[in-house]
Amino acid sequence: MRLKKLMKLDWLKPKTPNPYLPQLARIERITKETDTVKTFRLKFLKRKIKNYFVFIPGQFIQVSVFGIGEAPISLSSFPFDMEFFEFSVRNVGNVTNALFELKEGDTIGIRGPYGNGYPIKKFMHKNVVMVAGGIGFPPLKSLIEYILDRRDDFGDLWLLYGAKDPTDIVFKKSLKEWKKQKKFKVLVTVDKSDNKWKGNVGVVTTLFDKTKIPSENTIGVMCGPSIMMKFVTQKLKKIGFKDYQIFLSLERLMQCGMGKCGHCNIGNKYVCLDGPVFCYEELKGLTEKIW
Amino acid sequence: MPYLIKKNSFFKLIDRLSKDYEVIVPVKKGEDFNFQKIDSSKEINLDGYQNTRFSPKEFFLPKLETLFTFKKNRKIKISSNIPKEKRVIFGIRPCDVNSILVLDRIFTTNYEDPIYIERRKNTILIALNCNKAGEYCFCGSLGTDSLREGFDFLLTDIGKQFFVEVGSENGEEIVEKNYDLFKWTKKKVDKPKLKFKRKVDTKNLVEVFNKGYNHKVWEQEAKRCISCAACTMVCPTCYCYDVQDITDVTGKNGERVRNWNFCMLLNFTRVAGNNIFRENRTERLKQFVYHKLCYLKETDGVFLCVGCGRCIQSCIVDIDLTYIANKLSGKK
Numbered sequence: 001m002r003l004k005k006l007m008k009l010d011w012l013k014p015k016t017p018n019p020y021l022p023q024l025a026r027i028e029r030i031t032k033e034t035d036t037v038k039t040f041r042l043k044f045l046k047r048k049i050k051n052y053f054v055f056i057p058g059q060f061i062q063v064s065v066f067g068i069g070e071a072p073i074s075l076s077s078f079p080f081d082m083e084f085f086e087f088s089v090r091n092v093g094n095v096t097n098a099l100f101e102l103k104e105g106d107t108i109g110i111r112g113p114y115g116n117g118y119p120i121k122k123f124m125h126k127n128v129v130m131v132a133g134g135i136g137f138p139p140l141k142s143l144i145e146y147i148l149d150r151r152d153d154f155g156d157l158w159l160l161y162g163a164k165d166p167t168d169i170v171f172k173k174s175l176k177e178w179k180k181q182k183k184f185k186v187l188v189t190v191d192k193s194d195n196k197w198k199g200n201v202g203v204v205t206t207l208f209d210k211t212k213i214p215s216e217n218t219i220g221v222m223c224g225p226s227i228m229m230k231f232v233t234q235k236l237k238k239i240g241f242k243d244y245q246i247f248l249s250l251e252r253l254m255q256c257g258m259g260k261c262g263h264c265n266i267g268n269k270y271v272c273l274d275g276p277v278f279c280y281e282e283l284k285g286l287t288e289k290i291w
Numbered sequence: 292m293p294y295l296i297k298k299n300s301f302f303k304l305i306d307r308l309s310k311d312y313e314v315i316v317p318v319k320k321g322e323d324f325n326f327q328k329i330d331s332s333k334e335i336n337l338d339g340y341q342n343t344r345f346s347p348k349e350f351f352l353p354k355l356e357t358l359f360t361f362k363k364n365r366k367i368k369i370s371s372n373i374p375k376e377k378r379v380i381f382g383i384r385p386c387d388v389n390s391i392l393v394l395d396r397i398f399t400t401n402y403e404d405p406i407y408i409e410r411r412k413n414t415i416l417i418a419l420n421c422n423k424a425g426e427y428c429f430c431g432s433l434g435t436d437s438l439r440e441g442f443d444f445l446l447t448d449i450g451k452q453f454f455v456e457v458g459s460e461n462g463e464e465i466v467e468k469n470y471d472l473f474k475w476t477k478k479k480v481d482k483p484k485l486k487f488k489r490k491v492d493t494k495n496l497v498e499v500f501n502k503g504y505n506h507k508v509w510e511q512e513a514k515r516c517i518s519c520a521a522c523t524m525v526c527p528t529c530y531c532y533d534v535q536d537i538t539d540v541t542g543k544n545g546e547r548v549r550n551w552n553f554c555m556l557l558n559f560t561r562v563a564g565n566n567i568f569r570e571n572r573t574e575r576l577k578q579f580v581y582h583k584l585c586y587l588k589e590t591d592g593v594f595l596c597v598g599c600g601r602c603i604q605s606c607i608v609d610i611d612l613t614y615i616a617n618k619l620s621g622k623k
Contacts, residue, residue, distance in 0.1 A: 018371045019402055020358040020534070020547065066361045067538045067545050071563070093563025107367050253562045255534040258402035261549075262531030263559060265578070266568075268586040273401055287504040287581065288574075 019258060022064045022109025023049045028084055030104055033170040037135065038100060039076070039088040042110065055079050056117025057142035058249065058277045061087070062257050063095060064109030065102070071095035072254040072272070074223075075113065076138030078145040088170060090135045114257035115276050118143055118247065123219050127155035131232045133162050133204055133224025137170055139249060140223055144178065157184040158213060162204030162228070165190050166197040185211055204228060205235045215240030223249040226291040233280060246280035250290065266290065293476055294455040300472040301446075301453055302332035305381065307469060312379040312415065315350060317343050326350065326380065335381075341425040342384050342599060346527030350378060351394060351410050352551075358406070358534070360546040373409045381417040386428070386597040388418050388442050389435040390527035393593060397530055415461060418442040422483045427600025429489040429613050435597040437482060447480050454480040489600065489613045491584075492620055500585035503619040504577070512615060513573035515608040516555075522602035522610070523553035523579060528595045531559075554578045580615055 029041040044050040055061075055075055064070045071093060077086035089096040102108070120143075128147065132140045140159070147154050159178065163169045169188065179186045187207045189200035200207060204224075220236045222229050229248050236246055252264035252271040264271035267286030269278075283290050296304070305314055309330070316335050317324040323344040329335065359371035391411070398407040418438060421428075430436040438445055443462035446453040455473065457463055466473055523529045533552040538545030552559055555575050560568040569575050583596035596612070603611050 018359065018373065018405055021369060021371055024367055024369075064536075064547075066363055066367055067536055067542045069536045070534055070547075096563065109367075109369075251562060251566075252568065253560055255532075258404075259400075260397065260402070260404060260530065260532075261534065261552075262554065263552075265554070265582065265586070268589045287501055287585075288578070 020111070020256075022062070022070075022111045024107050025110045027102060027104050027106050027108065030102075033088060033172075034168055036092075036168075037088055037090050037170050039086055039170075040099065041077075041084050041086045042108070043084045044110070045107070051082065053085065053113075055085070055113035056120070057146050058117040058139045059113040059115045060139075060254075060257070060276060061110050061112035062114065062254075063087070063099070064111070065095055065098040066109060068098040069095050070109075070111075070255065072114070072257060074139040074142075074249075074276075076141045078149065079142060080149070088135070088138045088141075112257060114254075114272055116274065118221065118277050119279075120146065123147075123221075124153050125155065127157070127214065127218040129158040129160070129213055129218060129220045129236075131160045131162075131204060131220065131222040131224070131228075133222075133228040133232075134164065134168070135170075136222075136224030136228075136249065137161065140221065141171055141174060143221065144174075148178075148181065148184075155183075155217065157181075158211065159184070159186045160204055160207040161186070161188045162207070162224070163188070163190050165192045166194055166199075187211060203231070205231050208235050208239070213239060215245075219245055219247065221247045226251070230291045243281040243284060244279060247277055248280060248283075249276045250278060250283075251276070292457065293479060294457070294466065294473040295452050295476045296455050296473050297452050302335065304465075304469055304472050305332040305335070305379070308379050308415070308465070312377045315347075315378055315380045317382045326382075337382060337419075340382065341421075341423075342387070342428075342601070344601070344605070345525055346390065346599070346601060347380055347383055347387050348390070348394065348527050348530070350380060350414065351391065351407055352530055352532070355548055355550040356406070358547045358549055361544070363543045373406055375409065375413065377413045377415075379415040379417060382419050383416055384421060384599070385418055385438045385445075386430040386435045386599045387527050388416060388438055389430075390597045390599070391416070392441045393528050393587075393595060393597070394530055395441075396591065396593070415443045415465070416441070417444045417446060420445065420447040420482050421485060422448055424485040424487050425600060426488060427603045428485075428598060429487055429491055429600060430598035431485060431487045432489075432491040432493055432613075433594055433596060433598040434493075436485060447482065449480055489603075489611075491598075491613050491616045493594075496616065496620070497585055497589050499616075499620045500581060506619055508615055508618040509573050509577055512610050513571075513576045516572045516576050516610055517608060518555050518557065518572050518575060519607070520553035520555035521605040521607065523555050524551070525601040525605045526583075527597060527599055527601070528583070529553065554582070576610070580612060583612065584616055 024045045025042040028043050031039040060072045060074045062070045063073050073087045076088050091097045091100045130140045193201045222232050250271050254264045254272045255261040257272045259270045259273040267288045315326050316329050318327040325343050326347050362368045398404040442458040445456040532549040534549050587595040
């Protein structure tokens with residue numbers, strides 16, 4: 001019932017008079033995942049906003065650091081956590097660099113959630129293969145936490161995660177916990193190993209040889225750099241996945257999140273409205289190339 | 292109900308309206324007409340007026356506008372006020388009224404944009420039918436040369452008088468208040484027939500475009516393109532914008548603004564990490580033309596192009612939208 005209500009996006013649309021106004025939120029906790037990745041835990045200042053803020057895994061928010069600007073960032077926490085929400089960023093842009101300067105207790109602005117999120121209904125009673133690359137991991141973390149919350153509605157799970165090197169692995173605590181779960185295979189690989197690393201080495205597609213993934217009744221979900229998604233899609237298709245079984249998240253510049261500013265236009269789609277999660281079947285028909 | 296109004300009386304009406312409204316009229320400067328605020332109807336001179344160089348979109352979507360202001364002290368304070376200025380735009384051509392109708396569609400669907408809507412509500416459009424087609428016009432092909440809705444008044448120049456059609460309640464109200472100036476008429480004046488130099492075959496245009504993504508005409512035209520974005524700047528339906536923060540020296544007081552940005556520019560698709568999705572000019576030219584003539588037609592059933600021809604007029608290397616479209620559909 002709760003999910004049904006959630007899938008209706010109308011209900012989630014912000015009802016502020018001016019949709020560009022961000023809601024203020026306080027940084028409750030900052031976790032350093034790696035040298036370049038931090039996780040921010042946030043709480044809205046206004047209780048009314050806090051109580052209404054629910055999202056679907058895969059959706060994103062517009063994070064404002066006042067004076068610097070806004071950036072679209074995926075949510076990474078459990079979607080029904082009423083107390084707080086989290087996102088993880090790497091310091092690569094103006095806004096993320098400004099976020100790295102902030103301390104616990106500072107206030108930032110939040111707009112959203114925007115985008116469609118994962119069509120979880122389509123994933124139910126199916127096996128789910130999740131492929132994460134680098135900083136594309138956060139939205140999948142949210143999805144995993146959702147799935148683990150209602151474990152009986154889903155089949156077997158796989159998480160294939162590729163990082164640059166062992167120091168670049170994020171969400172180590174969560175990975176450890178997930179490895180204990182039944183019917184959930186967690187495989188991690190690094191592109192470049194160091195002396196201490198004993199795990200897999202190689203790009204994320206090499207992990208497909210380490211485990212047997214059935215193509216029937218299985219959904220492939222991925223998020224990461226476009227070059228990675230390109231090869232993972234090819235790999236999944238080789239295994240026998242059909243186009244409608246593959247879901248991917250596209251990255252584009254999004255400045256309004258409301259299908260107006262035009263930056264995320266790709267073919268006749270707007271990534272901020274029709275995405276960021278797309279079924280590969282929808283993207284195939286686009287005139288413009290996606291990677 | 293149609294009316295007739297003498298030109299002198301019409302200028303009187305403009306003067307009366309200017310008490311409550313900002314009056315915006317095409318004004319000649321150098322060789323070009325452009326929409327500008329005037330103080331008295333004496334400044335109106337439409338000799339040789341075909342259409343303005345810049346489109347009237349800036350009165351609904353300004354080049355730079357504040358979305359909200361913020362103050363960062365101990366606490367952050369945000370305040371926004373939605374603009375309330377009232378305007379009359381006279382002399383706007385049917386193609387441009389159609390372009391505003393397309394913008395309405397964009398800014399009222401999915402998420403409503405209250406700033407745009409407020410401006411739109413507070414603007415009276417007095418459209419003026421064309422008596423002859425301009426050199427670059429191709430509105431006839433797109434069906435945007437005639438108007439059925441969207442205007443408050445639609446005038447047709449018939450010598451010493453204007454034939455007036457009223458298209459909205461606001462318009463009716465103005466007629467009622469200034470009834471001494473209008474003369475009720477039974478006879479209907481048809482819109483003058485226009486002859487166009489440029490034509491586009493809009494039949495199956497979406498299929499033509501979907502097939503023609505790798506047509507050689509793209510490379511051939513884009514070779515000349517210098518990515519100056521003039522086409523997108525003058526286009527009445529190009530609505531893309533950037534959202535940015537501007538602060539004072541202390542960085543504590545500032546505002547979030549939106550300003551025009553154009554898909555023709557390299558930075559338009561640049562994301563963090565310096566990844567640019569449309570790196571070469573051909574792709575950017577394609578994005579512009581596809582957005583105008585294909586994408587919105589596919590999803591919403593209307594063209595994002597109204598055939599005003601401003602992009603052709605302003606292009607300094609003579610890239611022609613109609614030429615590309617016709618090449619793709621195999622004409623000429």
